[in-house]
Amino acid sequence: MICRILLLIILTSCVSGSFVVNDPVTQTSYQAEENHNITLEWTFTTKPHRTTKTLNILCELITEHKVSVLYHVHEGVEVSESQDEKFSGRVQSDKDALREGRIRLQLSRLRTDDSGLYLCEVNTDYGFSVGRCRLNVTAFSDQLQPQRPTTNSTAENEGMIGFYILMGVSAALLAVFVILLFYFRNKARTQNSVAEVQMLSFL
Incomplete structure (x- = not known):
């Protein structure tokens, strides 16, 4: 694969004259x-009155582990069978732009492994x-952060509380028990004192 990449880079640097593929119009890196x-x-430059049957396009994603076909046109006809399964149903090409010398590929529902x-x-x-060009797809930032497990110190603090x-x-x-106890004792003593006074009066 490394030899293939080096060959493509060499071929790119050697291209001259009337036919050239430019890197993406506005940028060479996407986020x-x-x-x-x-x-x-x-x-890419086109020549007037040329038929698209002579046009062949091969767009690929190259990663450290694999080369995946993104888009393939052979003699002017799109070859969907060549497309890697991971891109199936996610790539749309602009046919009008192609006739004007522009390759426009919309890649939908991006995944991190599209990088x-x-x-x-x-x-x-x-x-x-x-x-x-290079594409970097990051994970969706609005995903909920995983809940942190309760640490031992937190559990101990909750236990102490x-x-x-x-x-x-x-x-x-x-305290309530003691207050009630004193209350009933005082009440009993008061009743006993009253009873004693009544008995003395009776005598």
């Missing part, structure tokens, strides 16, 4: 989030060239 769409665009180097080879009976609450409730109940 996007997954599940979004993006349009990759290259331009990498994109090479687009154009070959006709009067020239050959390669355009390239519960213990203090229990102790406070117990102390409050004990």
